[in-house]
Amino acid sequence: MRLKDKIAIITGASQGIGAAFAAGFAKEGAKIVIADISDGAKTVKKVADAGSEALFVKTDVSKEPECMAMAKAAYDKFGSIDILINNAAVFANIVLKPFTELSSEEFKKVIEINTSGVFHCIKAVFPYMKEKGGKIVNISSASILEGIPGMPHYVASKGAVMALTRCMARELGDFRINVNTIAPGFTHSEGGDQFDRGKALPLPPLDELQLQGRCIKRPSMPEDLVGLALFLSTNDSAFITGQMIVHDGGLSLH
Numbered sequence: 196m197r198l199k200d201k202i203a204i205i206t207g208a209s210q211g212i213g214a215a216f217a218a219g220f221a222k223e224g225a226k227i228v229i230a231d232i233s234d235g236a237k238t239v240k241k242v243a244d245a246g247s248e249a250l251f252v253k254t255d256v257s258k259e260p261e262c263m264a265m266a267k268a269a270y271d272k273f274g275s276i277d278i279l280i281n282n283a284a285v286f287a288n289i290v291l292k293p294f295t296e297l298s299s300e301e302f303k304k305v306i307e308i309n310t311s312g313v314f315h316c317i318k319a320v321f322p323y324m325k326e327k328g329g330k331i332v333n334i335s336s337a338s339i340l341e342g343i344p345g346m347p348h349y350v351a352s353k354g355a356v357m358a359l360t361r362c363m364a365r366e367l368g369d370f371r372i373n374v375n376t377i378a379p380g381f382t383h384s385e386g387g388d389q390f391d392r393g394k395a396l397p398l399p400p401l402d403e404l405q406l407q408g409r410c411i412k413r414p415s416m417p418e419d420l421v422g423l424a425l426f427l428s429t430n431d432s433a434f435i436t437g438q439m440i441v442h443d444g445g446l447s448l449h
């Protein structure tokens with residue numbers, strides 16, 4: 196087991212890609228802290244079914260004090276924090292629309308969750324990681340390469356996650372903390388499918404739009420991302436930091 200007795204905080208793990216990470220990490224022996232604004236009971240059960248243990252801590256990552264309290268609760272329960280996967284984001288409910296119709300409040304709200312949320316959680320776990328090292332994986336999005344129209348707030352928030360990853364890698368390297376980014380392409384999570392159904396701009400289903408451009412012409416499922424997150428959370432990637440790995444079946448190659 197690659198993560199035996201490791202403690203992993205996974206934000207936004209109540210559903211979707213985060214829930215797949217939780218189940219996949221649990222199979223490798225990790226104990227999981229689910230930090231999500233929505234109820235985490237389903238994922239707690241998935242982790243138990245995979246033979247491990249999970250703690251759900253209701254957390255809004257846009258609120259720094261809640262992130263601090265979540266990290267403390269994780270440490271109080273399990274006595275360590277080894278891995279942080281910054282996966283929580285506003286995504287499912289984003290309705291594509293012309294940028295002229297996007298208010299500054301909507302823009303700010305997305306940045307507060309998708310970008311500041313990552314910053315808050317890194318700050319929150321640092322006191323518990325700084326003595327013994329750790330792994331931080333931030334989930335960005337391949338949309339930062341594609342530049343999807345109609346969602347500049349989301350794309351900008353995810354571009355900032357990559358930039359933040361590089362700064363944090365520099366600041367945390369001396370503490371033996373690796374910080375890397377995964378940039379998924381369109382993935383059939385609950386959020387991914389909801390987002391696709393809710394598009395207001397006249398675009399065909401995202402798979403239809405993207406499939407032909409991919410080198411690997413098949414849909415991407417949340418479970419596809421687990422191996423990469425595991426790699427970045429173990430010492431198999433000990434000398435890799437500040438990097439972004441794009442997980443989009445080769446779509447962004449052209």
Ligand SMILES: NC(=O)c1ccc[n+]([C@@H]2O[C@H](COP(=O)([O-])OP(=O)(O)OC[C@H]3O[C@@H](n4cnc5c(N)ncnc54)[C@H](O)[C@@H]3O)[C@@H](O)[C@H]2O)c1
Nearest residue numbers: 207211212231232255256282283284336381382384386387
């Ligand atoms: N699915 C895709 O196509 C795709 C593509 C690129 C990137 N991503 C990224 O992957 C990650 C997971 O996406 P997903 O598809 O599983 O989405 P999802 O909507 O299915 O799940 C997101 C989870 O984040 C939680 N969340 C939302 N706001 C929160 C907050 N303020 N505090 C704490 N938790 C909060 C939600 O409750 C939910 O459980 C996100 O960062 C998303 O931007 C997804």
